Structure formats: C-alpha cells, structure tokens
Amino acid sequence: xxxxxxxxxxxxxxxxxxxxxxxIDRVRTGDYTAFEEIIRLHERRVLGMAVQMGLSPQDAQxxxxxxxxxxFRYLSGFQDGKSFDLWIWRIAVNxxxxxxxxxRDRGEVSWERWLEEGREERIRVAxxxxxxxxxxxxxxxLKQLRGLSRQERMVFVLRELQDLDTAEVARTMGISTITVRxxxxxxxxxxxxxxxxxxxxxx
Numbered sequence: 001x002x003x004x005x006x007x008x009x010x011x012x013x014x015x016x017x018x019x020x021x022x023x024i025d026r027v028r029t030g031d032y033t034a035f036e037e038i039i040r041l042h043e044r045r046v047l048g049m050a051v052q053m054g055l056s057p058q059d060a061q062x063x064x065x066x067x068x069x070x071x072f073r074y075l076s077g078f079q080d081g082k083s084f085d086l087w088i089w090r091i092a093v094n095x096x097x098x099x100x101x102x103x104r105d106r107g108e109v110s111w112e113r114w115l116e117e118g119r120e121e122r123i124r125v126a127x128x129x130x131x132x133x134x135x136x137x138x139x140x141x142l143k144q145l146r147g148l149s150r151q152e153r154m155v156f157v158l159r160e161l162q163d164l165d166t167a168e169v170a171r172t173m174g175i176s177t178i179t180v181r182x183x184x185x186x187x188x189x190x191x192x193x194x195x196x197x198x199x200x201x202x203x
Contacts, residue, residue: 020084027075039068045162046092052157053096054146063099067092089172093154144194148187155183
C-alpha cells in the first residue's frame, strides 16, 4: 500500500456501482483476485483519511490492513443496493478511532513523526486551498487540527479533505446532519482563527 493524501471526488455513478457490485459478486463466489481490485479502488482514500486524522504513515498502513481485513470478513453481510463506499467508510472510521485510542494510551504523537518524514499536506480551510510547502506553517496548522475534538476532526477530514457531502458524513459517522454541520462549522472557525493568527504573526 502506498499512502497518499489526495482526495478524488467520491464516485457514485451507475457504472462505478455496477463495477463494485460485480467485484463483490465475484468475491462471494471465491474469486479473490476481485478483492484485490476492491482494495485498489479504495485504499488510497482510506489511507489518506487515516493520515489526515493524525496517524503516522506506518500506523496508517496498519489501520488500512485492518480495514480491508474487516471488509473481507464481513463482506457476506453487505446489503446489495446500499452504498459500498459508505460501508467501507464506516469500517474505516471505527478502525481509525481504535488506532487513535491506542496511540493516545501509548502517549504517542504522530503528526511530528509525519512532518519529520518530509510529507506535505493539501488542506482547505474556509474555502481556501493551501499547499503546505512551508514546514513551519504546516506544523503549526497540523497542531491545530490535533487540537480539534475527535468528532470535529473526523467531520472536517471527511467533509473538507475527502469530499463526502453532509449526508454521507452523517451516515458514515452515525450522527445527524445537524451535528455534522455544527462540528464542521466549529472546526472551520477554529482552524481559520488559528491560520489567521499564524499568518498575522508572519506579516
């Protein structure tokens, strides 16, 4: 698996749905090469979300493996006709939450390890796209992301970085659309204030 934080638009076309359903049917009949294709279609965004939530690249790799192990284990219970993308997102959210709890219990901080490896992040705050090429600015902004509550950060990552719409985020996280909007608004306000403060000090 190769980690990338690019977030392509969520594909919900009929052709994509038919393709995925065909792969699911093949896996259910014992064609496990089809599952490799399912991984290929989804792993980039799953790993990107894990990194954006604060896991180190290695922890994100481990989380990604656990996500697809669970997808394979529970695939027989997936209800045909439902959104497979959102089903995977629900599994991924649970796995990442578990990984974050374990990291917290170990007293680890992963943002700094990620930055030390020279990775760059593209983030959107209040509609502004920022290429985080400045390591100092990136470090300060990521600290602010880490300061959001767990739900605020997950809403922000899924809505703003992974481009899920409000209803999709609500279904993925098992919360109401009103709660999604509230967490999203609070997260954007906090990050915008932090960004204004950082840029203001540099001007």
